[in-house]
Amino acid sequence: EVQLLESGGGLVQPGGSLRLSCAASGFTFSSYAMSWVRQAPGKGLEWVSVISNSGGTTFYADSVKGRFTISRDNSKDTLYLQMNSLRVEDTAVYHCAKAWAVAGRLDSWGQGTLVTVSS
Amino acid sequence: SYVLTQPPSVSVAPGQTARITCGGNNIGSKSVHWYQQKPGQAPVLVVYDDGDRPSGIPERFSGSNSGSTATLTISRVEAGDEADYYCQVWDSSSDHVVFGGGTKLTVL
Numbered sequence: 117e118v119q120l121l122e123s124g125g126g127l128v129q130p131g132g133s134l135r136l137s138c139a140a141s142g143f144t145f146s147s148y149a150m151s152w153v154r155q156a157p158g159k160g161l162e163w164v165s166v167i168s169n170s171g172g173t174t175f176y177a178d179s180v181k182g183r184f185t186i187s188r189d190n191s192k193d194t195l196y197l198q199m200n201s202l203r204v205e206d207t208a209v210y211h212c213a214k215a216w217a218v219a220g221r222l223d224s225w226g227q228g229t230l231v232t233v234s235s
Numbered sequence: 236s237y238v239l240t241q242p243p244s245v246s247v248a249p250g251q252t253a254r255i256t257c258g259g260n261n262i263g264s265k266s267v268h269w270y271q272q273k274p275g276q277a278p279v280l281v282v283y284d285d286g287d288r289p290s291g292i293p294e295r296f297s298g299s300n301s302g303s304t305a306t307l308t309i310s311r312v313e314a315g316d317e318a319d320y321y322c323q324v325w326d327s328s329s330d331h332v333v334f335g336g337g338t339k340l341t342v343l
Binding site for chain 1: 236266268270272276277278279280283284289319321323325327330331332333334335336337
C-alpha cells in the first residue's frame with residue numbers, strides 16, 4: 117500500500133523559510149516522479165512543483181518559482197520542498213503526490229501538512 | 236497560461252446521473268484526470284487519461300473528452316459521492332500541471 121507522510125509544516129513569519137518533507141513507502145520511490153500540490157483554506161487545488169524520478173528535471177508554478185526548491189533523496193525515499201521568502205498567500209495545506217510521470221496523473225496523495233505564514 | 240473551467244456546483248438526486256464538465260482550449264488533445272476530495276481528506280484519483288479508472292474505483296465513474304470539453308459522469312449517484320471534484324491536465328507549452336477550479340457535487 118502506498119503511503120505518503122508529509123511533515124515540517126508550521127507557523128512562520130512573512131519572509132521566513134521552511135522545509136517540508138514527504139516520507140514515501142509501499143512503492144519503488146526512485147521509479148516515480150513526485151509532485152507538491154497545495155490548498156489554501158477553503159480554496160481549490162493549486163499545483164506547486166514536480167520532480168522527475170531521478171531528480172534531474174524539475175518544474176515550478178509561476179507563483180513559487182525562484183522561492184521554492186523541490187528535491188528528493190532516493191536513498192531515503194523522501195521528497196522535499198524548501199520554501200524561502202514565504203508570503204501570507206503561501207498559507208495552505210501542502211500535499212505530496214506520487215506521479216505516474218512528470219506530465220502524468222497524480223495517483224496517490226498524502227494527507228498534507230499545514231503551513232501558516234503570518235506575523 | 237492554460238485555463239480549465241469547471242462549474243462551481245452541481246446538484247443531483249440519489250440514483251440519478253451527475254455530469255461535471257471541464258472546459259479548456261482544445262482539451263480533447265490532452266489527457267484529462269479527475270480527482271475526488273471529501274472534506275478533511277486528501278484528493279483521490281477517480282478517472283485518468285480521459286476515461287480509465289484506477290483499481291477500486293466503482294464502474295459508476297466514467298469520463299469522456301472531446302473538442303473543448305471533458306466530462307466526468309457519475310451514474311447512480313449515492314450520498315457518499317458528495318464531494319469536490321477537480322479536473323487536471325498537463326500543459327506542455329508551459330510545463331505546468333493545471334487544475335480546474337473544482338466542482339462541489341451535492342446529493343439532494
